[in-house]
Amino acid sequence: MISMKMAIVSHVYLLCIFIVAGTADDFIFRKVHLNSAKAVGFSWSNCGGDKDPAVMNTMSLSPDPIVIPGDLKASAAGSTAVALSSPLSVNVTLHKEVAGFWVKVPCVEQIGSCDYEDVCQLLDTLIPPGQDCPEPLHTYGIPCHCPFKSGDYTLPEANFYLPQVDLPYWLTNGNYEIVGVLGNNGQQLGCLKVTLSIHTA
Numbered sequence: 001m002i003s004m005k006m007a008i009v010s011h012v013y014l015l016c017i018f019i020v021a022g023t024a025d026d027f028i029f030r031k032v033h034l035n036s037a038k039a040v041g042f043s044w045s046n047c048g049g050d051k052d053p054a055v056m057n058t059m060s061l062s063p064d065p066i067v068i069p070g071d072l073k074a075s076a077a078g079s080t081a082v083a084l085s086s087p088l089s090v091n092v093t094l095h096k097e098v099a100g101f102w103v104k105v106p107c108v109e110q111i112g113s114c115d116y117e118d119v120c121q122l123l124d125t126l127i128p129p130g131q132d133c134p135e136p137l138h139t140y141g142i143p144c145h146c147p148f149k150s151g152d153y154t155l156p157e158a159n160f161y162l163p164q165v166d167l168p169y170w171l172t173n174g175n176y177e178i179v180g181v182l183g184n185n186g187q188q189l190g191c192l193k194v195t196l197s198i199h200t201a
């Protein structure tokens with residue numbers, strides 16, 4: 001993965017793009033099968049202060065638009081001045097632009113503006129310890145379990161296939177802003193903001 005930051009980024013922030021983007025409103029639990037969706041105008045920035053020990057240095061996704069299902073090229077580099085260890089929280093805030101206003105999307109079924117108490121546990125659940133980290137992490141020797149040592153993490157450009165997914169049907173066209181705050185015991189370690197637009201077909 002990329003940095004611990006990217007570990008989280010990959011697993012949470014990036015997932016956010018395709019899954020959280022499908023956050024459900026309380027009254028809309030229905031899922032739809034989309035033939036395809038496009039994500040346009042992906043951009044990112046660090047949103048913490050200078051004191052945040054974990055920062056993203058580069059991050060790129062292409063093509064623009066990103067088509068789902070389809071191929072995605074991603075690269076990222078991040079660094080952390082401190083080891084990232086359990087409990088590693090990620091607090092996600094998702095806003096969607098509705099009629100010109102930015103509306104906070106609630107947390108429903110673990111998707112939306114959700115606080116994840118310990119991403120380390122989540123990673124251990126997704127990827128059983130002892131098993132090779134998924135590609136392309138394995139190839140580049142990027143770890144996928146806590147603790148992530150302090151230092152620099154780089155994922156050179158790698159190809160991913162984005163499968164077709166069922167999304168809450170209200171996740172149609174729109175502009176989204178996702179902020180993820182990485183923390184440990186209430187102390188902020190890093191903050192990443194991602195914006196993009198989704199167009200469904």
Ligand SMILES: *[C@@H]1O[C@H](CO)[C@@H](O)[C@H](O)[C@H]1NC(C)=O
Pocket residue numbers: 089090091115181182183184185186187188189
């Ligand atoms: C994340 O949210 C929890 C509440 O769910 C809070 O206790 C914690 O301080 C937050 N973390 C950061 C770094 O703000």
